[in-house]
Amino acid sequence: MTSPQANASPLRQRMTDDMRMRQLAPKTQDTNLRIVREFARFLGRSPDTATVEDLRRYQLHLVDHGTSPVSLNHAITGLKFFFEDTLDRPDLMVRMHPVRVPRTLPVVLSPDEVRRLIEAAGNPKHQTALSVVRR
Secondary structure (H helix, E strand, O other), X not given: OOOOOOOOOHHHHHHHHHHHHOOOOHHHHHHHHHHHHHHHHHHOOOHHHOOHHHHHHHHHHHHHOOOOHHHHHHXXXXXXXXXXXXXXXXXXXXXXXXXXXXXXXXXXXXXXXXXXXXXXXOOHHHHHHHHHXXX
């Protein structure tokens, strides 16, 4: 959980305060801080000195290192909060766009597979529960 820290940089403290004002969940706050920290590590300097090109290179870096679409979108969201809300620099995010997350269809069991699943449950109570679920 994020909380004011005496050793936090003024920029980190400002971002933390901004997230607290927006009442973001503690896990979201921690994730956003981690994302900005990783971006700063990539840059090798303070993230508030980043350019549009730096952000573009970072997104390409994440893609080239196999970052999943969901994680990539989390990174974009965290950086967007930092640049738009904390720094008031929405112009830096113009080339950062969320990526499409492929949708997968659920696996549907065949009637025979459902029958075998119900039979595999030895307890009649469990068989009844599974029978009700399939309808």
